[in-house]
Structure formats: C-alpha cells, structure tokens
Amino acid sequence: MAQEHTVKAFDDDITRLRGLIAEMGGLAEVALTDAIEALVKGSEDLARGVIARDKKLDVLEAEVDKLAVRIIALRAPMADDLREVIAAMKICGVLERIGDYSKNIAKSAMKVEQRRKFEPLTLIPAMADLAGQMVHDVMTAYAARDAVLAAEIIARDDKVDAFYDSIFRNLVSHMMENPASITSAAELLFVARNIERIGDHATNVAEMVHYAATGIYLTDRDDRKNA
C-alpha cells in the first residue's frame, strides 16, 4: 500500500474537488425544490431564501475553478485524471446555471397572483420533480462514475420537454379565457421554461459524467436541446 507523496496529494485534491461538486449539486437541488414550494405556497420568504443562497453557488464555483487550476498546474494529471478535472470545471459551471434558473423561478414566484386559479400549478411541481430528480441522479452518477445511469438520465429529458409543451398549451388557453391574469400566466410560462432548461442542463452534466467515465462524448442531442 506504499503510495508516493504526489499520488496521495493528487487523490486528496480530487476528493476535495468531488466534495465541492457534490455540495453544489445539493444546493442546486434544494434551490429548485424551495423555488417551486415558494411558487405553490406563494411564500415570499422562501423565494427570498432561494435568491440569497444562490450566491453560495457562485462562491463554490470559484472555489472549484481555483482548485482545478491548482491541480492541473501542480499535479500535471494525465488522461483519465485530466478528463476528471476538466469535467469538474464544466460541471460546476452548469450547476451554477441550474442555481440561476431556480433563482429565476423564485423571482417569478413572487410575481404570480391568484395562484389558485392556475391548473399548471399542479403540473409545474410534477415537472419540477422530474427535473429535480434528474439533477439528484446525475450527482449520484457523478459520484459513482456511472456511465450507464448517466445515459439513462439523458433519455429522461424527453419527458420534461413533454411536460413543458403541455404546460405551455394549458397556459395559452388560460390566457385566452382569463385576459386579466395574463401577467401571472406569463410568469408561469417563464417558470416552466426555466424548469425545462434545468432538465437540459442536468442532461449536459450527464453527458459530461459519461465523458469523464468513458472518454466518449454523447453529443448530437443538440437539436433537441433548447427546443
């Protein structure tokens, strides 16, 4: 079990890097859950909490970048290890984006009025559950370097997109029938769009996890992405 000093130091760095990513994943997941709860309950306190805590994700992203650069510069990792460090930098950027989308949802949540009138307020939490589960599972796939789970998560994004289409149609009908609540309905459109983007970005992370584990890019989803 004799290990060189540099190998031990590299392993310690990678463990810390993975810990920071896991922390960011947890925060991103909670941000989405809280933002949706803020929307459904109309809780301004919850919404403000999501917005305030988003800064923590920005700080962690900067920490990941700094550590990743240090690892590349000092430990000169090769092949698999270098791929892992690059994946960490990319993943932290995406997790920060997911936090941004949740922050957008929290901001929209504060602008929706007479929420009981909106049928999508039952569809949106179901859609958010799906997207949140993708974020949760992709962090599991990352921790376990599980390329099979990563590929399975990518396939789930179609369900999130189908939810989005259904909510979009529902809200457009609602707007036609209730012109007075168009402003609130427009915010709900943005909420649905932001959740759809979270699904896209969880998919992006899954692609990076797949890449880090196998060296193979699962691209060419690009036409479906951002659809």
Next chain:
Amino acid sequence: MAQEHTVKAFDDDITRLRGLIAEMGGLAEVALTDAIEALVKGSEDLARGVIARDKKLDVLEAEVDKLAVRIIALRAPMADDLREVIAAMKICGVLERIGDYSKNIAKSAMKVEQRRKFEPLTLIPAMADLAGQMVHDVMTAYAARDAVLAAEIIARDDKVDAFYDSIFRNLVSHMMENPASITSAAELLFVARNIERIGDHATNVAEMVHYAATGIYLTDRDDRKNA
C-alpha cells in the same frame, strides 16, 4: 529582443487562445443579428442557419478548453497570465451561452405568426441592437484588455432591462386585446427574455475582462442580474 523559447511558445499559445475567443465573439454576434432578422422577416432559412451554425460555437468552446488546459499544464503561467487563461475558459463558456440564446430566438422566430400585427417587432430589434453592441464592444474590450470600456458596458445593461420591461408590458396588453395571437405573443416574450439574458451575459464577460485586466472582481451585480 532575445526571448526564451518557452516565453515565445507561451505567447503563441495565448495569441491562439485570444484568436479563438475573438472568433467565438464574432459568431455569437452574427447569430443574434441573423436570429432577429429571421424574426422580423419571418425567414425560416435564416433561422435554420442560426441553429445550424450554433454547433460551430460548441466546437470552438471545446478547442478553447483544450488549449487552455494545455497552456496551464505545459507553460505553468503565473499571476496575470494564469488569470488571462482562466478568463478565456470562462468567456468561451459565456459566448457559447450567448449562441444558445440566439438559437432559442431563431427557434421562436419560426413559431411567430402574423408578425405585422406586433408592435414589439420594432422594439425587439432595437433592444437586440443594444445587446448585440454590448457583445461587440465587450470583445473589443477583451482584445484591448480595456477595463474602462468593460465597466462602461456593464452600466449599459440597465437600458436592456428597461427595454425588456417595456416589451413585456406591451406584449401582455397585446395578449389581452388579441387572444387569438397569444401563442405568437408568448414566443415574442421568450425572444425578449433571451435578448435580456444576452445582455446579462455580455455583462458577465465584461466583468471577466475587467478581472483579467485588473484582478478586481466587479461583483454584487448579482441581484440585478437575471431580474
């Protein structure tokens, strides 16, 4: 004028890195211009061109990342130089995002019907010009390492946000008066939101340019960002 081999190699690498970023900036700017033209003229060909060319931004982003990692690993840059390489990695990610937003606009452009009826179709191009100019100028600031210009660009984002608010209100009124065209109006809402996000991201790049040039982060805009 005697230069060490490693210094020359480092300078060559940085020059290539800056060239790739400049190319990405140019593509991102053209994508926005073409997406808006596709919207205004209702040209599906133009819209499809924007969507197809977005892949080039993804490829260039991957190239920047690869080159940046190589520079850090082989040249072990310190202080200012390291800051520049990290800024390049971050900036390329944001430029890729700006391309994504333009792609979203192109996709919405294809869904808008009876465009002559929408007053925001004159406001949206004006808003896009402002945001596009921010993207253009921030690339100039990047090339010239101009922290003053970067700070000036950051201040412009408020104008883009004001445009957004005005277009949002206009579209909501339009929806109330013309329930039959709510679907198209909703797409125009998304277009305005995507332009607003491009302004935000041009601002983010300006912050990074400022950081790369001075080492000082101009943060705490976070509450206005994504508003």
